[in-house]
Amino acid sequence: MPESRPRNIPEATVARLAVYLRVLAGLADDGRSHVSSGELATAAGVNPAGLRKDLSHLGPCGVRGVGYSVAGLRDRLTETLGGARSRPCVLVGAGRLGSALADYSGFPSRGFEFVALLDTDPATVGSAVGGLTVRPVAELETVVAETRASIGVITTPAEVAQSVCDRLVTAGVRSILNFAPVALAVPAGVDVRKVDLSVELQVLAFLDQQRDTSPELGVPDVVRPLPARAGAR
Amino acid sequence: MPESRPRNIPEATVARLAVYLRVLAGLADDGRSHVSSGELATAAGVNPAGLRKDLSHLGPCGVRGVGYSVAGLRDRLTETLGGARSRPCVLVGAGRLGSALADYSGFPSRGFEFVALLDTDPATVGSAVGGLTVRPVAELETVVAETRASIGVITTPAEVAQSVCDRLVTAGVRSILNFAPVALAVPAGVDVRKVDLSVELQVLAFLDQQRDTSPELGVPDVVRPLPARAGAR
DNA sequence: CCGACTTTGTTCAGGCGTTCACAAGCGGTT
DNA sequence: AACCGCTTGTGAACGCCTGAACAAAGTCGG
Structure with missing residues (x-):
């Protein structure tokens, strides 16, 4: 080989x-x-x-x-793409979006396993989501050290995302997936990938308006026989 | 002006x-x-x-x-970016992810309003999420016609995403945000934007492995004083 | 054994996006 | 009124990615 x-x-x-x-x-x-x-x-x-x-x-x-x-x-x-070994992930912010991600069935088969869910809300802490119990965010450093998690997922409100990010990086996490609508500052050697749902919708709205205003042609009120594909990205 | x-x-x-x-x-x-x-x-x-x-x-x-x-x-x-007018959005697939999106507080302030949630699961239909009642997916065409929704959000399993997409397009929706892990085929004049959460994690895993295997230098176990920003994207 | 077909791997040109660097313009000050 | 510093807007170079055309290679049939 x-x-x-x-x-x-x-x-x-x-x-x-x-x-x-x-x-x-x-x-x-x-x-x-x-x-x-x-x-x-x-x-x-x-x-x-x-x-x-x-x-x-x-x-x-x-x-x-x-x-x-x-x-x-x-x-x-x-x-x-990273081997078949299971990669432990820590998720911070067990709100609706965080819970949905933790419970997403597509991740385990790809080698991603959520090993801890953290949140600050006392009402949320202790509840079970997808087989895991939500733990207080104060245990962040402990959890990362125990599980040697390499990936952190941030689904917190924007105001606390940067501080959570800093704590994750200090604890040793070097890959971060950020759903909070802020640009995170990280030291060199740490990778951040951002998913911004508002931006996606806004881009669609722009394309929508562009279609309506500029060309009055090509408005298909009847679906055409699917020319393979088109605007798919 | x-x-x-x-x-x-x-x-x-x-x-x-x-x-x-x-x-x-x-x-x-x-x-x-x-x-x-x-x-x-x-x-x-x-x-x-x-x-x-x-x-x-x-x-x-x-x-x-x-x-x-x-x-x-x-x-x-x-x-x-599309004016200040409110844009009606239809969401299909009121699972955990769909519910999280429908309840996301960041959308209304940006002019995006979910006017309908659709699902096939009889247990889900009828429940209330974020002030809306989940309706059966059979009403898709009716809902789109009533609300003149211009944006469709697909959070269904991958198997049914294409058929849902076809129905949305036929009903008149020309902008689609797809969370299902499939490449949707659409006629010309329809825009699709895809958000693939597994891919995001997989890219992070690749970068992680690349860091571990190639350069043994630059492994900061102590956070540096934040040089403005770095890998943020 | 040989020829033709199919499909990969590569090379080349084109377009797009990003970055740097500089000229133009405006406000504040003397 | 004129100067100076600051910031925008733009022009050009660089690099990356995308899309198409061509050569290499392997298989199937005769």
Whole structure:
């Protein structure tokens, strides 16, 4: 087995690799043994050539004239994207959004396991969500040290997100997924990924208005026969 | 008042404009009257020059030597991003994530109002979430026609997401925010934005592994004095 | 054994986004 | 009225990502 090539892979490519991995997992469940780049691309919603370029970062992993081995490519992607080992995650802010994430069934199968839920609200602390008991946020440092959690998820109000972030980083967490609507400041060596739900809606509203104001053409009141795909992103 | 210039604004810029708008709203609440691009940029987590370039798409809206009028820029961004009018949104899939979104307090202040929650589960239908009663998904077409909803939010399981999407589009919805882990196929003229939580975690896992394997240097076990910002995105 | 077809992997050009750096313009001060 | 400092707006260079076309390689059929 040639060791994986840890050349720097563009972040946009990494995000797509994760999508390919999920599609492959579904194909494997269906008993498929091989896939072509074209089929994989349509299922993932991307261009076939782009998909092949993404996969080329891992070195040759397909067979010309045949396609890709579903199981083989799946295992290779799994290894590239962080291995099959379970990654402990700590979630701070067990509100509605936090509870929904902790209970999301899609995470465990991908190797992500929530090992602790933290909150400040005394009414929330002690309640059970998805098999875990919500603990007071004062135990943050203890929990991170015990579980060696490498990923922190912040679903707190914006006002306290930065202080929670600081405590997570000090405790040793180096990867943070932030749902709070603020830009977090972190030292070098820590990665933050932000998910901003308001921004997503706002972008849609902009596109909506742009459609209404500029071109009065192309307003389909009857759905067309689905030209493969379009604005999907 | 010069009419807004509907030149095509890059989508990445639109997403950042939404962030600026939120920051400006906070500054306005604090009673600030003017801001410089530098201050706005740090609060939004971007480069000052990039911020000015983003704003340049709206035409000149600042005063040289002084900065930007908080209220003026806020109003201008509000108008550019779809106006202040309330936009009705329909949410399909009132599970934990859907309920969390419907109850999110940050949306109404931005002009987004959920007018209907739909679900197939008979146990969920009829329950109240955030002031709304969950209705059966069979009423989708009726609800969209009544409320003239322009934005649809899909938080269903992946298996039914495409069929829900098709029904939304046929009913007249032209902007869709998709949380289901599938690539939706839509006709031209319909915009889809996808939020994939598993992908976000997977990217963090990749970055985590990349840090652990390649460079053994730069592992800060003590937080440094915060050099402004770093990996924030 | 050979030829043709299929599919991958790569190379090349094009467009887009980001960054830096500088000129233009406005307010405050003397 | 003129100067000076500060900030915006813009022009150009750089790098990245995307999309399409081409060569390499392996399989299937005769």
